[in-house]
Amino acid sequence: xxxxxxxxxxxxxxxxxxxxxxxxxxxxxxxxxxxxxxxxxxxxxxxxxxxxxxxxxxxxxxxxxxxxxxxxxxxxxxxxxxxxxxxxxxxxxxxxxxxxxxxxxxxxxxxxxxxxxxxxxxxxxxxxxxxxxxxxxxxxxxxxxxxxxxxxxxxxxxxxxxxxxxxxxxxxxxxxxxxxxxxxxxxxxxxxxxxxxxxxxxxxxxxxxxxxxxxxxxxxxxxxxxxxxxxxxxx
Amino acid sequence: xxxxxxxxxxxxxxxxxxxxxxxxxxxxxxxxxxxxxxxxxxxxxxxxxxxxxxxxxxxxxxxxxxxxxxxxxxxxxxxxxxxxxxxxxxxxxxxxxxxxxxxxxxxxxxxxxxxxxxxxxxxxxxxxxxxxxxxxxxxxxxxxxxxxxxxxxxxxxxxxxxxxxxxxxxxxxxxxxxxxxxxxxxxxxxxxxxxxxxxxxxxxxxxxxxxxxxxxxxxxxxxxxxxxxxxxxxxxxxxxxxxxxxxxxxxxxxxxxxxxxxxxxxxxxxxxxxxxxxxxxxxxxxxxxxxxxxxxxxxxxxxxxxxxxxxxxxxxxxxxxxxxxxxxxxxxxxxxxxxxxxxxxxxxxxxxxxxxxxxxxxxxxxxxxxxxxxxxxxxxxxxxxxxxxxxxxxxxxxxxxxxxxxxxxxxxxxxxxxxxxxxxxxxxxxxxxxxxxxxxxxxxxxxxxxxxxxxxxxxxxxxxxxxxxxxxxxxxxxxxxxxxxxxxxxxxxxxxxxxxxxxxxxxxxxxxxxxx
Numbered sequence: 060x061x062x063x064x065x066x067x068x069x070x071x072x073x074x075x076x077x078x079x080x081x082x083x084x085x086x087x088x089x090x091x092x093x094x095x096x097x098x099x100x101x102x103x104x105x106x107x108x109x110x111x112x113x114x115x116x117x118x119x120x121x122x123x124x125x126x127x128x129x130x131x132x133x134x135x136x137x138x139x140x141x142x143x144x145x146x147x148x149x150x151x152x153x154x155x156x157x158x159x160x161x162x163x164x165x166x167x168x169x170x171x172x173x174x175x176x177x178x179x180x181x182x183x184x185x186x187x188x189x190x191x192x193x194x195x196x197x198x199x200x201x202x203x204x205x206x207x208x209x210x211x212x213x214x215x216x217x218x219x220x221x222x223x224x225x226x227x228x229x230x231x232x233x234x235x236x237x238x239x240x241x242x243x244x245x246x247x248x249x250x251x252x253x254x255x256x257x258x259x260x261x262x263x264x265x266x267x268x269x270x271x272x273x274x275x276x277x278x279x280x281x282x283x284x285x286x287x288x289x290x291x292x293x294x
Numbered sequence: 295x296x297x298x299x300x301x302x303x304x305x306x307x308x309x310x311x312x313x314x315x316x317x318x319x320x321x322x323x324x325x326x327x328x329x330x331x332x333x334x335x336x337x338x339x340x341x342x343x344x345x346x347x348x349x350x351x352x353x354x355x356x357x358x359x360x361x362x363x364x365x366x367x368x369x370x371x372x373x374x375x376x377x378x379x380x381x382x383x384x385x386x387x388x389x390x391x392x393x394x395x396x397x398x399x400x401x402x403x404x405x406x407x408x409x410x411x412x413x414x415x416x417x418x419x420x421x422x423x424x425x426x427x428x429x430x431x432x433x434x435x436x437x438x439x440x441x442x443x444x445x446x447x448x449x450x451x452x453x454x455x456x457x458x459x460x461x462x463x464x465x466x467x468x469x470x471x472x473x474x475x476x477x478x479x480x481x482x483x484x485x486x487x488x489x490x491x492x493x494x495x496x497x498x499x500x501x502x503x504x505x506x507x508x509x510x511x512x513x514x515x516x517x518x519x520x521x522x523x524x525x526x527x528x529x530x531x532x533x534x535x536x537x538x539x540x541x542x543x544x545x546x547x548x549x550x551x552x553x554x555x556x557x558x559x560x561x562x563x564x565x566x567x568x569x570x571x572x573x574x575x576x577x578x579x580x581x582x583x584x585x586x587x588x589x590x591x592x593x594x595x596x597x598x599x600x601x602x603x604x605x606x607x608x609x610x611x612x613x614x615x616x617x618x619x620x621x622x623x624x625x626x627x628x629x630x631x632x633x634x635x636x637x638x639x640x641x642x643x644x645x646x647x648x649x650x651x652x653x654x655x656x657x658x659x660x661x662x663x664x665x666x667x668x669x670x671x672x673x674x675x676x677x678x679x680x681x682x683x684x685x686x687x688x689x690x691x692x693x694x695x696x697x698x699x700x701x702x703x704x705x706x707x708x709x710x711x712x713x714x715x716x717x718x719x720x721x722x723x724x725x726x727x728x729x730x731x732x733x734x735x736x737x738x739x740x741x742x743x744x745x746x747x748x749x750x751x752x753x754x755x756x757x758x759x760x761x762x763x764x765x766x767x768x769x770x771x772x773x774x775x776x777x778x779x780x781x782x783x784x785x786x787x788x789x790x791x792x793x794x795x796x797x798x799x800x801x802x803x804x805x806x807x808x809x810x
Contacts, residue, residue, distance in 0.1 A: 112808060114443070114444060115801075116804075118808075221808070226810060227810060
């Protein structure tokens with residue numbers, strides 16, 4: 060996937076428009092999409108929500124599973140969307156926010172200039188004539204700031220679950236038409252451990268509002284069956 | 295005669311003492327029941343030797359057994375990984391800039407039971423033996439970590455042990471033993487040991503006047519051997535006629551640059567009258583010259599070490615450590631067992647010091663007559679196994695010297711002289727001249743070093759097993775090609791997945807490691 064990310068600036072980007080792609084082609088070769096805890100309930104209607112380890116740090120993060128192979132996506136196929144809910148991390152494209160510098164808390168709205176959605180003819184303009192951002196783009200900016208906070212809250216939740224031994228491997232054996240496939244590296248909440256929580260941990264989970272996310276995640280695991288039939292349809 | 299054990303007293307708090315205390319506490323379930331009480335008495339006045347920085351893969355099992363977090367161990371003891379010992383210049387003395395080397399890898403064959411040795415021998419290839427049989431060779435040469443950051447504690451793609459800071463490791467174990475394993479810590483200098491009429495240790499008294507009673511005593515007092523030697527008068531079996539090195543000069547060398555690349559193996563470089571160890575930790579190296587004082591002078595030895603380390607050695611403190619090679623006639627006598635340097639010592643060529651501590655402590659835990667029964671039987675069967683282990687370790691160390699072609703000093707000529715080689719080793723080597731080593735040649739698990747260890751050293755040193763008229767040995771047919779393809783493919787996969795050794799260690803120091 061190409062990426063040419065630059066901070067949005069009037070002089071350079073005044074002519075640019077973003078043409079939202081209803082099929083979200085840009086994720087059609089990703090088999091995992093990052094999720095934040097506050098969208099688990101909606102995401103559970105469309106994807107298996109699982110935890111995986113980040114390749115760089117080994118730390119856990121929450122994702123929506125969208126395929127069974129590295130570059131497979133049976134939900135966002137490129138010309139079709141097989142989901143009721145679109146994760147924030149899909150919707151934000153081609154925008155992101157980044158810190159001004161490594162130690163700074165000041166955030167800049169950035170755009171992926173190589174995205175197929177970015178052009179000069181069609182879609183929503185980035186800037187008004189008075190050099191301010193258009194109201195659509197401003198709302199994207201607010202959404203991204205919000206997403207960043209939600210992402211941090213999700214990290215804190217996942218760390219809490221790991222710390223209290225509530226996460227366990229969820230290795231799956233998939234029976235596909237012509238092969239069985241072992242899916243490793245996925246993790247889920249340990250239901251047994253959830254049933255035998257210490258009182259103080261149970262209370263903490265309740266007060267932090269983690270239970271809705273936990274149960275959304277657990278019920279979403281059944282979506283794996285739906286993913287398999289989507290895959291079968293596409294073969 | 296004493297029987298049944300309630301109070302176990304470990305005397306001495308170096309790495310050996312604390313490791314033994316942890317293993318005994320865990321295996322005897324000290325923390326969870328009142329069956330036994332384990333105390334460790336450490337003298338505030340006696341410094342630890344604290345040089346042992348190399349381990350072998352059993353340490354991974356041991357740390358798991360005693361229940362420490364691998365990430366915390368790595369973070370707190372300046373740990374790096376060890377996947378091999380790289381032996382440099384052991385075959386021949388260097389000629390100008392030409393050095394010979396081989397790896398004694400920790401990985402066993404990829405497919406158990408498939409032995410590529412006869413194929414390597416008959417191919418007459420210039421490829422290193424270890425490289426021919428294992429992808430770990432290439433990963434070592436590329437300085438890769440043995441595992442990925444997404445793998446959990448103690449899980450890995452390649453076999454490994456650790457390099458560690460001995461003083462920090464000892465403190466780390468002490469904290470774990472007292473906090474999590476219920477070991478009772480006592481700071482006192484033992485001054486007198488009292489024995490009963492049967493010669494069993496009854497109690498100890500300290501300089502401060504305190505008295506400590508116990509049913510079973512672990513002597514971890516180092517070379518002093520206060521209990522097993524001084525008190526019980528158990529003799530020492532000298533082995534300096536087999537292993538000629540008797541002195542070490544050790545130095546800690548800080549890295550000049552912060553991000554210095556760290557080899558994921560110990561480097562052992564043969565020198566005119568011994569060899570130099572080189573162990574890369576996270577912020578410094580541990581380097582030492584082990585030599586024979588009968589074959590060189592201390593001044594000359596210092597020159598050799600200076601030549602290896604460089605001029606910076608002039609600003610560093612070099613410690614001289616005399617070594618007494620051999621072991622006790624009995625490692626366990628009556629109600630006292632020796633663990634660590636009090637039990638015996640061989641040069642650290644194969645990092646056996648902590649290995650023997652681990653093995654001995656586990657064996658003691660298994661044999662201790664907790665519920666009654668006799669110390670006599672327990673110690674007899676223990677000693678049989680332990681002494682057998684010591685003898686085989688000496689055989690294996692000697693093998694490295696005996697196979698050398700070096701003739702640049704009388705040290706090497708003496709080492710290659712049959713008269714200095716244990717018969718048990720000569721017997722095996724004679725057999726292996728015509729037969730490749732088999733698992734069946736190593737019948738006891740107290741061997742410590744077994745088939746794969748011997749293969750890596752024998753054929754790393756280009757030992758010649760003659761395979762004439764031996765077509766029947768090539769039993770795998772086409773499967774060999776398949777096996778080689780499998781090795782190559784897996785090696786490629788590892789090279790894509792694994793990051794550099796330093797990068798991995800830095801990540802563990804920053805992010806920790808997952809327990810699941």
